[in-house]
Amino acid sequence: MQRILVWDLPTRLFxxxxxxxxxxxxxxxESERWRDVHVVLGYTFAGLIAFRLLWGLVGSRYARFSSFVxxxxxxxxxxxxxxGGSPEHHVGHNPAGGWAVVALLALxxxxxxxxxxxxxxxxxxxxxELHEAAAGAMLALVLVHIAAVVLSSLLHRxxxxxxxITGHKRGLLPQAIRRPRWIAGTALAAAVVAFLSxxxxxxxxxxxxxxxxxxxxAHHPHDxxx
Ligand code: HEM
Numbered sequence: 131m132q133r134i135l136v137w138d139l140p141t142r143l144f145x146x147x148x149x150x151x152x153x154x155x156x157x158x159x160e161s162e163r164w165r166d167v168h169v170v171l172g173y174t175f176a177g178l179i180a181f182r183l184l185w186g187l188v189g190s191r192y193a194r195f196s197s198f199v200x201x202x203x204x205x206x207x208x209x210x211x212x213x214g215g216s217p218e219h220h221v222g223h224n225p226a227g228g229w230a231v232v233a234l235l236a237l238x239x240x241x242x243x244x245x246x247x248x249x250x251x252x253x254x255x256x257x258x259e260l261h262e263a264a265a266g267a268m269l270a271l272v273l274v275h276i277a278a279v280v281l282s283s284l285l286h287r288x289x290x291x292x293x294x295i296t297g298h299k300r301g302l303l304p305q306a307i308r309r310p311r312w313i314a315g316t317a318l319a320a321a322v323v324a325f326l327s328x329x330x331x332x333x334x335x336x337x338x339x340x341x342x343x344x345x346x347x348a349h350h351p352h353d354x355x356x
Pocket of ligand 1: 144224291
């Protein structure tokens, strides 16, 4: 066993940007004053999820859904090994963790879509309630996710948080991915930076940033007169 590259750069960037945008959107959810920030972080979150769904099809070995979405037998065997005190070691996500990833992506999609509809006055009060429920369920799942990461780090005596930062885990040389995918990672980071700076300058279309535009036209009523 040695240190091998497991998580490519786009997967790692996706993860920490997703965690940051979710945390930021959660913290700004209740106040009108921070509404624009909440919405922009919501779009960032949605874009990241869309990217991850694509990367699950075309990304490197351990990022692909086919490598970690396993049937019930594999999940049961993993859970049995966990309860028996000697958990199976998986280089990528373990079979239970794989389903947690699917659940996080599905709930993330529901949260983002219901948020978009609420913001654009589609679906009324029901949609607003749905958005709050989806976000609450997402937070609960994230807390379970963090607890599971800490627990499996302890059980496997391997720091999984550090692995999500450096990309390296313990494994055999032939199990390593060959390239960190610098180009796709840089493109993802550049897209997020470009989106956030356009949002900061208020340069996004109305459907994205309606309240920023409403506020601007309130201050400069003639801007939109043409
Ligand atoms: C301090 C907070 C967090 C820590 C320490 C953390 C840690 C981790 C670690 C270590 C993994 C890899 C698990 C494995 O080895 O199988 C992972 C995966 C994942 N986490 Fe987190 N996480 C955090 C917050 C979040 C949040 C807030 C979200 C969602 C909003 C999230 C969503 C995910 C997803 C979707 C994956 C799968 C990664 C992939 O394959 O693309 N995490 N997390």
